[in-house]
Every structure is written in C-alpha cells, then in structure tokens.
Amino acid sequence: MSTVIKNGTVVTHDMSFEADVLVEGETIAAIGKNLDGDTVLDATGCYVMPGGIDPHVHLEMPFMGTYSTDDFDTGTRAALAGGTTMVVDFCLPQPGQGLLDAIQMWDNKSTRAHCDFSFHMAVTWWGEQVFDEMKTVVEERGINTFKHFMAYKGALMVNDDEMYASFQRLAELGGIAMVHAENGDVVAELSAKLLAEGNTGPEAHAYSRPSQVEGEATNRAIMIADMAGVPLYVVHTSCEESHEAIRRARQQGKRVWGEPLIQHLTLDESEYFDKDWDHSARRVMSPPFRNKKHQESLWHGLQAGSLSVVATDHCAFSTDQKRYGVGDFTKIPNGTGGVEDRIPLLWTQGVGTGRLTPEEFVAVTSTNIAKILNCYPKKGAIREGADADILVLDPEKEKTISAATQASAIDYNVFEGMQVKGLPRFVLTRGQLAVNDGELQSEPGHGKFVKRSGNGPVNKALSSWKELTSPRPVERTGIPATGV
Ligand SMILES: NC(=O)NCCC(=O)O
Numbered sequence: 001m002s003t004v005i006k007n008g009t010v011v012t013h014d015m016s017f018e019a020d021v022l023v024e025g026e027t028i029a030a031i032g033k034n035l036d037g038d039t040v041l042d043a044t045g046c047y048v049m050p051g052g053i054d055p056h057v058h059l060e061m062p063f064m065g066t067y068s069t070d071d072f073d074t075g076t077r078a079a080l081a082g083g084t085t086m087v088v089d090f091c092l093p094q095p096g097q098g099l100l101d102a103i104q105m106w107d108n109k110s111t112r113a114h115c116d117f118s119f120h121m122a123v124t125w126w127g128e129q130v131f132d133e134m135k136t137v138v139e140e141r142g143i144n145t146f147k148h149f150m151a152y153k154g155a156l157m158v159n160d161d162e163m164y165a166s167f168q169r170l171a172e173l174g175g176i177a178m179v180h181a182e183n184g185d186v187v188a189e190l191s192a193k194l195l196a197e198g199n200t201g202p203e204a205h206a207y208s209r210p211s212q213v214e215g216e217a218t219n220r221a222i223m224i225a226d227m228a229g230v231p232l233y234v235v236h237t238s239c240e241e242s243h244e245a246i247r248r249a250r251q252q253g254k255r256v257w258g259e260p261l262i263q264h265l266t267l268d269e270s271e272y273f274d275k276d277w278d279h280s281a282r283r284v285m286s287p288p289f290r291n292k293k294h295q296e297s298l299w300h301g302l303q304a305g306s307l308s309v310v311a312t313d314h315c316a317f318s319t320d321q322k323r324y325g326v327g328d329f330t331k332i333p334n335g336t337g338g339v340e341d342r343i344p345l346l347w348t349q350g351v352g353t354g355r356l357t358p359e360e361f362v363a364v365t366s367t368n369i370a371k372i373l374n375c376y377p378k379k380g381a382i383r384e385g386a387d388a389d390i391l392v393l394d395p396e397k398e399k400t401i402s403a404a405t406q407a408s409a410i411d412y413n414v415f416e417g418m419q420v421k422g423l424p425r426f427v428l429t430r431g432q433l434a435v436n437d438g439e440l441q442s443e444p445g446h447g448k449f450v451k452r453s454g455n456g457p458v459n460k461a462l463s464s465w466k467e468l469t470s471p472r473p474v475e476r477t478g479i480p481a482t483g484v
C-alpha cells in the first residue's frame with residue numbers, strides 16, 4: 001500500500017520546493033514531480049513538513065503526590081492532533097531504584113502510544129548502581145540523554161557533586177547531559193519565607209522562582225558540563241538570564257542548547273494575578289511564566305539561533321489535582337499542557353508574524369532536536385528513506401483553542417480562547433494516516449520506541465577537542481636535583 005501527498009510545498013529546515021511525496025509502508029520512498037500512489041492526499045495550498053518532535057513531555061508522571069493526567073494514550077493522541085509525530089518522555093527512578101528498573105516501568109506505561117516515542121533517563125540519585133547501569137542504558141537501551149533536576153529539593157533534585165560525577169560518566173559514554181536549571185536551595189528558602197509571610201496563593205509560586213534562580217543554575221550547569229567535557233541541553237529556558245548564559249557559552253564554542261517552551265513564548269506572568277484561584281493554579285509550572293521582556297528574549301534567541309528547540313514540557317494536571325495546593329502554593333502540582341497546541345501556536349505567532357521563516361519553524365519544531373537526539377534523518381526529515389512522519393499544514397485553516405474540543409484528557413486549556421491560523425490537514429505517523437482532513441483517527445499501540453545511540457557527531461567533536469586540549473605534563477630536560 002502506498003500513499004502520495006500531491007500538490008504541496010515541501011518545507012525542510014533549509015529549503016522549500018514544490019514536490020509530491022510518496023510513502024511506501026512506513027517510510028518515504030520518493031520525492032518529486034507527478035508521483036502516483038494507491039491513496040492520494042491532496043495538499044494543494046499546504047506545506048508538507050517533517051512531523052513535529054516534542055522532546056519534553058511527562059505522560060502519567062508520578063509527581064507531587066499524584067500522576068499527570070495525560071498518559072501515553074491520551075497524550076500521544078493529543079500530540080498527533082496537533083501535528084506532532086514523536087514525543088520524548090523522562091524515566092524517573094525513585095531514590096534508590098535502578099535505572100533499568102525504571103525503564104521497565106516506562107516500557108509498561110507506553111504500550112498504548114499512538115505515535116513514536118523515546119525516553120530520556122533522569123539521574124535522581126547517585127551511587128555505584130547508577131554509574132554502572134548508565135552504560136547499559138546508553139549502549140543497550142538506546143537512551144543517550146540524561147536529565148538532572150537542579151530544583152525540587154527533597155524530591156528529584158541532585159547536588160553539584162552528583163551532577164559532576166554523572167556528567168563525567170556521560171562524557172565517557174558519549175551521552176548528553178540535560179538540566180532543569182533552577183537553584184533548588186534558594187527556591188526552598190524563598191518558598192518557606194513566602195508561606196511564613198502569608199503568601200499562600202499561586203502567584204507566590206512565581207515569586208519563589210525569580211529569573212535569577214534560573215540564570216544562576218544555568219551558568220553553573222554550563223560550567224560543570226564544560227569541566228566534565230559533556231554536551232549540555234538546558235530544558236525549559238524561560239528567561240533572559242538563562243538565555244544569556246546559553247548564548248555566551250555557544251559564542252565561546254561550548255556545546256550547549258536551550259529549549260524554550262511554547263508556554264513561555266506566548267503566555268506571561270499576568271496569568272498568576274488573575275482573581276480566579278483555579279485560573280492561576282492551572283498555570284503553575286516551573287519555571288513560571290515571565291514578563292514580556294523575557295518573552296522577547298526567547299523569540300530573539302530562536303531568530304538568532306542561540307536557542308534551538310521549542311518544546312512543551314506537557315505535564316497536564318486536572319483542576320482537581322491543582323486544588324491539592326489550596327492554602328499552600330508549594331503543593332500545587334507543577335505542570336501545564338501544550339503538546340496539542342505547540343505547532344499551531346508557533347506557526348501563528350512565529351511564521352504568521354514574520355518572526356520565523358517556515359524553514360526556521362521546521363528546524364525548531366523537528367529537525368534540530370532530531371539531530372541533537374541522534375535520530376536524524378530517520379526522524380525530523382523529509383527525504384527518501386526517512387520515517388514517514390509527516391505533517392501537512394494548511395496555513396489558511398483557523399480555530400479558537402478550547403478545552404471543549406481538545407484531545408487532551410484534562411478539563412481546561414492554558415491557551416483557552418487564543419486564535420490560531422495554520423492547522424494540520426493530514427498527519428502521518430510512520431506511514432499511517434492519523435489525521436485525515438483535520439479529523440483524528442489515530443490508533444493506540446501504533447507508536448514504537450525510538451532507540452538513539454550515543455556518541456553522536458557533537459560528542460565525537462567535543463571529545464576530540466577535549467583530548468587535544470587536555471592538561472599534559474611539560475617535557476623537560478635538565479630537571480634540578482631535589483633541593484634537600
Ligand atoms: N515543569 C513543570 O512544572 N513540571 C514538570 C516537571 C518538570 O519538568 O520540571
């Protein structure tokens with residue numbers, strides 16, 4: 001069975017051109033003029049691009065005494081509805097739990113995925129078992145990215161010595177370090193002080209996490225990664241201080257990437273000052289939404305290339321779950337949804353305004369992260385042999401975002417009421433039609449795990465450079481006799 005997508009404009013990260021795309025089975029078989037197939041999808045007036053990759057989601061995440069509501073079934077369905085064809089979740093070992101054990105749990109959770117997925121591993125504690133199992137995780141399980149939480153003290157947070165040890169191990173294994181960069185000690189102090197002063201509402205969540213805590217932690221992680229000789233990926237970069245650290249590091253030749261979220265690009269801190277407790281609590285996430293100055297900085301970073309990827313950190317809690325924090329903002333489960341809305345919102349507010357070109361849009365929603373994760377060109381590419389993960393985006397199709405019509409399982413949407421122009425006409429996941437003329441028809445269980453080997457091109461380059469520039473003893477002649 002073959003499918004041909006006809007009459008569209010193919011957009012890749014570096015060029016656009018008119019061509020048909022032929023899909024045979026699960027992969028792209030040909031790109032060219034006048035192609036034929038068993039099924040014809042008409043892409044007249046549309047852009048044909050690599051399906052979105054969201055490298056930061058938490059599906060059924062155990063967190064703050066509950067589990068995030070969207071699981072691999074509803075979450076990946078929502079992804080496809082919004083033009084995303086691959087998501088990457090985080091395996092979170094409990095303190096003392098082995099990494100391979102945690103992967104087993106995530107394998108069990110992900111059997112109903114509608115689109116392809118992969119995992120990052122989180123290093124939530126440190127010991128010999130973690131050190132040993134990291135090798136198996138990279139070399140046998142195909143996970144080359146390891147996240148470190150510098151926040152959530154007393155829960156997921158690791159300290160600098162643990163982070164440095166883990167980063168060094170990753171450098172040996174050809175892995176990539178990831179960080180949630182917020183100074184967890186300072187956040188804990190500020191939170192306790194705010195609560196003691198009677199600041200209990202959701203706005204205090206934002207007060208407890210000023211941009212300095214993120215800027216400081218980002219700088220610290222960059223320096224530790226540089227000393228360990230490992231590439232670094234900074235998740236949910238939300239502010240100028242953090243962006244500035246990443247920008248500077250990249251200008252110095254350090255291998256660092258920054259990931260802004262669609263939420264931070266389009267929503268701001270005024271959400272926390274709403275008189276409705278539920279409205280504000282639903283938008284509690286870490287880092288919190290910032291002011292317009294920070295927002296502009298993130299857009300500029302995407303334009304300049306100092307920020308590389310737009311993600312969502314999709315971690316959707318229902319209103320009832322958010323209410324665990326009535327009377328104490330530190331108990332509001334942190335997280336917001338976005339996986340379904342990232343592509344239409346970024347197209348509308350990025351390409352629609354002229355901030356981004358269509359090619360830059362493809363780069364930051366798909367191709368850049370496929371390269372970073374070392375699964376390019378299987379993913380993130382429209383080219384022969386690539387997986388047929390394809391988004392046909394109709395730039396004229398519009399909607400108003402509403403919880404009433406979303407695929408996500410939660411009872412609200414943080415983007416409620418926002419107008420978007422640029423929606424999927426068709427979405428293919430490994431050749432299977434998941435969105436047909438705007439209608440979702442995906443299947444649970446279709447999604448497969450994507451293995452990603454270590455030692456990608458950036459790891460190889462960085463380790464060569466570190467080897468070349470490593471400290472060496474000076475060869476000397478005429479060493480004086482000891483002076484005693
Ligand atoms: N971001 C957030 O608030 N929740 C999800 C967990 C994390 O990524 O920190």
Ligand SMILES: [Zn+2]
Pocket residue numbers: 180235236286
């Ligand atoms: Zn985080």
Ligand SMILES: [Zn+2]
Pocket residue numbers: 056057058313315
């Ligand atoms: Zn996250």
